[in-house]
Structure formats: C-alpha cells, structure tokens
Amino acid sequence: MENNKTFHSSDIIFSSEGFGLLRKTLYENIGEKRAKILLLQFGYKLGREKALELKQYYSDKKELIRWAPLTHINLGHVSKVETNGSSILNENGEIIFIDSIGKWFDSFEADLHTHYHGESNTSACHILSGYASGYLSEIYEIDIYVVEQSCKAMGYPHCTFEVNTKKQWLQINPLILNEFDHQTVAEELEITYDKLLGQKLLLDKVTNYHSQLTECVAKKNSLLHVLTTAYNILNIPIIIKQTNDKTIALQGIDLTTYTNLLEQEPKAVTISKHNETIFEKLGEIYKMTTPIYLDNKVFATCSFLYENPQSLDENDYLFLERLSTVCALCFLKEKISFETTERLKISILDRLIYMKHESEEEFKTHFRLLTDKMEEPYASLVIRCNNKKDTYLPIDYYDQLLQFSQIFKLHYLNALFSISNQDIYVLFSTSTHQNIEEPLLKILNQMQKNNPDLHYTIGVSHPFTQLELFSEHLKQAKQAVSLPRNKSISYYSELGLLGDFLNNIDTETLKKTASTQLKDLLIPEPKMQELLYTLYIYLINGKRLERTMQALNLSMGGIQYRIRKIEETIQINLKDSYTTAYLLLLIEALIIMKEIEF
Template structure:
C-alpha cells in the first residue's frame, strides 16, 4: 500500500514542457472552483437541472476512465489496490477529500464476483459551488464525483459499476456519504443511474428534436391544408357529401358520418353491404360501454380498426365521424386524430346549418297548420295555394291526428330538449316513411294533418301504431296516446276534424293507445259545443255521487268502473288491466255500487248507460 503515500508529483506525474502544464503526459489546465460553479449555474439555467445532472455525471465518468487507464496496466498493483488509489487521484486533482470506509471485493475465475465500496467525501467543490449559487438542494448534488468514481471503477473491473450518494453536503448533511455497487445490484435505483449514463449528447438530441419538429411541421401543414379545403367547401355552401369526398381522397381510407341511431348521414370509400357488419360491431361496442364515446377512440372490428370521434351539437353527442382502416393498423394516429377532429367540427357546423333550415321550414309549416285550424284561411282554394308553396298537396281527403304525450314516473325534468324530442321523433318517422305531413306543437301534444294522397293505400291506424312504437324506442319516460279524426274532404273545415281527434284521444289508454273518432260511435257525433251542458247533466244523473266533488280516490274508482264495463264485466281481465288482485277489485266495485246506490252492475241496460256516461265524461272533461 506504499503508493498511498506517494507525493503529488509521483501520483500525477506533473511536468512542464515549453511553459505548458502536462499531467501523466496529457496536456492539462488549472481552473478555479468558482469557474466550475459558473459553468454549473449556466448549465442549469440553460438546459435544466435534469440535463445538467447527466452532463456532469458523464463528464466525471470520462475523467475517471482516463485516470483508470493510467493505472490499469500497472502489474505491481492488485485490483483492490488500483481501486483504492482512485480516491487519492481524485483528491490530488482538487475535486474532493475522499476516503474509503469499507470495502468488499471477491474474485472468482479471474472475474469480480462481489463488489461493494463505501466511503466519505469531504470538502466537495461541487457541493460548495451549488450551495454558493443555488443554496441547499433537496437531493444530493455531487454528480461529477459520482460519475468519476463510477467511470474509474467500471474501467478497472470491465463491468458497469455505479456510485451513489446517500448523504450530501449540498443537501445540508455534515459530509457526503457514498456507496458503489454493480449496476445489477441497485435494483429500483438502476433506472435513475442509467438515465445519467445513457442520456443522448445534446447535439444528437437537438438533431432528433429537429427531425421531430420537422415531421410535426409537415403534419400540421397537411392538417391545415385539409382544414382550409374543408372550410372552403362550407363557404361555397356545399354539403357533407362533398366534405367526405375531400377527406376520403386525402387520407385514402373510408369515411363514415352517422347519427346516434346509426342512420347514415354520409359515407365515402365503402359500400353499404361491406359496412353493415362493421356497423353491427360498432353497435355492440357502444352497448358494452353504455353508448359513451366522448373523445377520439380506436375501436377494433374483425378485419381492421375504426378511428371514431363524437359529433357535438349544443353540448350533446348527435352522431359519430369514423375513419375505417380495413385490414390495417392505425399508423399515423396523431395526424389522423387531428384530421378527424376537424372533420367532426365541420360536420357539426353543417348539421347545425341543416337543422336551422329545417326548423325554420317546419316552424312555417306548423304556423300554417295552426292558421288552418283557426279558420284564418276560410277559402279552401287559398289554403291549397299556400300549401303549394311548401310542396304539399291538400286538394284531397285528409286526417287530423292529435298525439298527446305524458311524462311517466322516473322523468325528473321537462326541459325544452326533452319536450322537443317527441317532435323530432315524429318528424324523423314520417321522413323515413317518405310521407309529407303538417305538424304543429302545443303543450304536451302534437297536431298532425295527414293527406290521404300521401298514404298510398296504407291504413292510418296501422301507421299511427307504428309511430307510437317508434317513439317508445326513441324517447324514454313518455306515454304516447293518439286520437284520429274521421276522414275529411274540405280542408277549410280542418278545425272540426281537430275537435274529432281531440275527442278520440281522450278515450285512448296505455293498453289501447290509438282511438279513432269512429270508435266513439254515436256518442262522438252527439256531443258538441251546443249541447255540452245537457250532456253534463245526463252524466251527473247517471253517475251521481261518483262524479261529484271528484278527488284522486274517486278518479281511481271512475277508471275502475270504466275498465270493468269496457271488459264486459270480466273481473280477471279488469284486475289484470288495473294491476289489482280480484279481491281488491271487488272491494272497489262495492264502493262504486254504494256511491251509485245500486246493488248490481251486471244489468246490461245499466252497463250500457254507465259506459255511455263514462265515455261522454272523458270527452267533455279533460281531467279524465
């Protein structure tokens, strides 16, 4: 161990040739530690603390390797002696006062089996300058020193060894305590150490960053170009079809735009036949995730991938825009996701424009229908002329339909959006059927004028049943009931047909949601505004106390009696309709007979009179 006590000149072989300084035959320079501190400060300010760590660690590693190279060929020293000389080289060059406090080095077959060194650094120039320039750190700061020790020992043993500080003066500790082991033994801390050693050179990283920026610039230019082309199409007043033509041409993949009911709004690059199985898999995906897609998403299907994004309007998802990658992976996800986002936004604008046009047109048609009902246009010829302006032929026979809707239990809000849904549903139903009608909206009901010439021999009742079933699927928590007028000829008398439809709908129920005016029989013809008071007196005379001072309980009894009479006195069927037990139904019927002052409800004449009275009550009184 005599080498530990060599003089500075013996350790470093310092010489001076032509007034220049040489150490171990390598030209060297002397710098003050303050200059190192300035470099440290400027690096942190310019490239950040993390990059500075890697910079100084590799700088120290290089210094350690060079010193190890000078001693590695000395056959007079053992490997342990060479390693223990490292701290003296380190100190001799002015970096730190270093000493080893413990060491463990085992060899096997000429290779190092175990390596662990621990020690202390005092008067670290690196810690000193960090405190001077930045104050105390929260973590160790001697990156050059750990790099030097790591490079020195790694060069000597021929395997990566890393030294790490456990305590550091720069972090406020009394001295710097360090430990060196093989990289494989550091376990969870190895990633941090590798980060120091594997960091790319700054120029190389700048080169890579520049390439990435160039790619991003080209991608952005492409996206901007497509967006400008699509925007120009909007300015020209073109539709979604022309938009999808451009996108399909530019990205070379099929493009689909569809509403939330999977009805096609636009499609390019794929046939309907080929798209059907893909659409089915998309439906399954949405059902699995409760119909929630609120951002750009990749959906797999049997032979490819779908890049899909929602189309928003008034903060609601109204449809989906998709790019299809048939038998392919999505390679350019970032650029394609930017493009599809812009396509979605433009589709939203175009759909909104169409919506505004449609709403304006339908509002005009609705106002026109209200004018017809109010008698503002007494001349049939005048009405037909105005109908021609909106491409509707009112020269023949027609029906008037009143479609009432009621919010069931479970519907917490009656906001404008949910109120408008029935209107949208009715409009879409007749549009799909290619039937032109007039629609007017009133509170909790829609009024429809349906020309017979639009039905093409279809039965009006069958169409209304299809409409109610269609609406049940589209609009939750709403009960739909319809009343259909008798067939009429004179369009100027549509107000009378409306009264018929209003009378008919009052007899519609959840079990029988469609009632025609003809179903009312003679009672529908006999009741009118002129004799309504007389009809009310007959109702009171027939039903007596049952319809006096009505409250919730009496309304239940009236409905029970009505169901009982409609079902021909069948107890089981009536109980089933009312969701009652037979004994519960009998209890109600006994109460009804007490109010009516009758001992039996099975007399056919009595049943007939009471049923007429109840039907009349439903027609003349909106509460039933």
C-alpha cells in the first residue's frame, strides 16, 4: 500500500519565554551582529508569508494595507500600532513614502531583550522590522524596508519606526541596506571557504616561491638565475634598475620591447602604496616597484611590469618585496667579492709604490692572478676629491676608490687603485686607449652625477713602460693635479718648464728663493693671502687688467690699488716681463708643493 503524506500548515504553541531563550541562544552562539541579521531575515520571511496568505482572501491593496497593523496585534507582537504619513506615485510610476513614521506599543521583542540582556544601546525589535518589511514588500511588489529608529529596549516609552523604499534609503542612509541585503550564513560560509582556499593556495605559492629563492641564495646563484627562478614561478616581467635609471637586468621582457613601451615617457600616476612598494600606471602599462637597499641606502629598484591589468594580483607585493630582499643579498655578495678583489689590488699596488717587491717580474706575476689585461704602456693618475665650496661633508675615500674602480670596469679600462693622503693613486694601462681623455671625462661625468656634492680633478703623468717607474711618474701626476687650473684633467706634459724645474731643484732652496722674492706675501694672514692670490691671477692672465678684474670680480680701481700694494710689498716692478715670469714659476711651484693653497 502506497503511503502518501501531505504537509499541512498548523499552529505550534511556542511561549514568548521559549522564544526569548532561543533568541538568547542565538546571541550567545553566533554573536549579536549575526543574530540581528538572522532575526531580521526570519521576520522578513514571516511577513512575506503572511501577506501571501492574506492575498488569497483580499485582492484590494488598500484592504491588505489596512491589515498590516492588525496582523502585528493579532499575532501578539504589539498591543497597538500608530502610523502617520502617506505614499504617492512619482512621474515614473514609482511609489514614494512621505514622512511615513509610526509607533509600536508594548513590543514583545523589546521586553524579551530587556529581560534576557538588559537595556540595549541599539534597537532590538529585529523580527518586527523584518516582518513589517516583508509584508509591505510583498503587497507593493517592490523592496520596502521598515527601520526601527528608537526602541523600548533602549529606555524609550515606545518603539518608533520609519518606512521607505529601498531607493529612498539609498539616498537617506545606504548603510541600512547592509542589514536587509546581507547574505545568509550559508552564503557567508561559502565565501569564507573560498577566501580560505584562496589564502591556502597563496600560502602554498608563497612558500614555494620563498623556498626556491632561498635555495638560490644558499647556492650563491647569480642575480640572473634568481630573476629567472622568480619569473618561472610568477610569469611576470621583472626589471632591475639603478637609482640613476640605468637598467641592470631584465627577465621576461627584452630591452627593446621595454624601451618601446616607455619611449613616450608617460607620466606615472600612483594607484596605491604598501610599505615602500608603489603601484602606478604609466600610459597603457602598469608597474609595481619596491626599493633594493644596500648598506642602508637605496641602491636600485625592483619592478613587476603588467601590460594587461587583469593579470595583476593584489598580493603580488609579497613576491616583489621578497625578490627585492634576495636581490639585495645578490648585490651584497657581489659587493663583498668586488671589495675583496680591490683590497688585493690595493695591496699589490702599495707594494709597487713603496718598492716592496723583488723585481718587476715578481710584481707582474702577482697581479696577473687578478687581471691579465694590464699591459704596457702605462700612466700614473692621481685623482683628487674635494667638497664643493658650499658643502663641508666628510668624504669616504675608500668608497670613492670603489666607485672609480667600478666605473673604470664599466668603460673597459684596466687599472689598479690605492689611497694615500686623501688622494687616489691609479696605475692605468693605456694599451687599449691611445686617447685617454675621452674615457676619463666620461668617468668624471658619471662620478659627478653619483656624487653631486664633490668636485673631481685628475693629474696624468707621462706614459711609461716599466712598472718600476710608477712611483716616479706618480710624482708627475701629483704635480699636474696640484696646479690650480680650471680643468678636470691636467697633464704633466702641460707643466712644461715648471715640471723640469721642480724635478731638478732642491725643495729647501726653492722655499728660500720664494721667501726672498715674495717676502711678506707668504705670511699666512688674510690680507697678504689676498694680495698673493691677486698677483697669481694677474700673472696667469698675462697681466691683463680687464681679465684680472673679471676673474676677481673687482673694479678697475680696486685691481690697480692691489697691484700697487703688491709692488710695494715685494719691491719689484711688475711691468718687467722676465721678473713676472720668474714669479709665476715660483708661485706655481709652491702650489704644486702644497706650500700655499688658494
């Protein structure tokens, strides 16, 4: 026999106290916020079901509206309902509520809340609000929300509410819709599951990424190998650039394509920031960039490039910042290796300077272990670093040496470096460059860009072929760099007679001769130094008063006055060309010997 069962709706007796306990249990188990939403949705469905039930008996909308407060009372929700306001149709045929407010008297839900939870800080009649909203929404066939404004559970004598359409609430207070349109617990759990699954997949990807990059570091792989590993995992083009905007490395994109993408130099528009990572739009492409630190300074930048914004993941900064750290370790390894090699070169060159080697062949044997490209002819260089006139910062000469050594390598120039008395000494192989001025000027320009607060000058000796002559030619470079000329590079050959003069005269004799000829001008007093400098400028400008006036920024009368004071002090007539040539030779010799400084 077939057993057919049909469900019939029936009333279940459920005391208000039992409902209060159920409500309290919801608050305790799922929290006040979710309990409120659940009760609101429960009431909404009850109201809608009641409206559908009454529609079976009444077709007139006004009659159904009249039943709205009566259903509240008949079900025991409240003892009385008062309503005010009206509703009209706008020009689009949409219903609009005007000042539709009302009161609920003796709300059962407010009483239950006060009994089980005490006085509330917010409205507590969630079922009543939901019930009224569901009932009216079904009757009018649009979304209508009844929002409680004040509640008996908050200490008010009655509960008050306001009625508006969803569209009206969007204009009045959009946040209210979050409670009515909130997803169900099942939907929320599904979203939470999807998020947790996404986080797990992200964690697995991050773990694998970190593991492979850490392995690269442990195996001391090159920067290129690190970038290749990262690109194979992420499939995002990677760019490493120095702070001077010079490209160090690319992966996943070739230099031509990258250059073409940026050839119009689009203005960067910042979209977001996270820590020091910046995400920006450049024309049609997107770029995420983070700094690479070395010795607590920004050494370079690491960037991800996106031609298609849909390929962007908001978590990519995690991978970029990790890659930046690993790149910093690669650069640090290269720096340590480079500095170790440079220290060996310094040690070898110092032995040559101070003649601590047995023979030239022994010296060549030592530095062939470091480089096999140091071939004759050679030149001795002296590089001098000074602060510009408006800056007085301490100079790290060892750091300057390393910078010069690195830039020499970039220009394929072979050289050994050392430091002594704040000068950088260089043994320079000129075998591959007959004209050395052009590459030296490029090097100075690059150093000037990297160190804008410093001024550089280079002295160059005569060329030589025997390494044992390095120290002798080093003196020539020192003399060349010491001469105050408005040139970045000075050659010993430009000294002419002065160079031979210094090489063939006793320094003490020279000092006595200068003291006899220049007299009080050598006294270290500001006025005498001013006159001595005026004499020097006057002589190197061929005794032309106008050029001297321009060089010293003085009037013609001021120059003439100083010339007379100089002649009175040294008791020499400066119109005598032989005498003035001799004086210029003496002054420049003292400058080169660092007996006087301007």
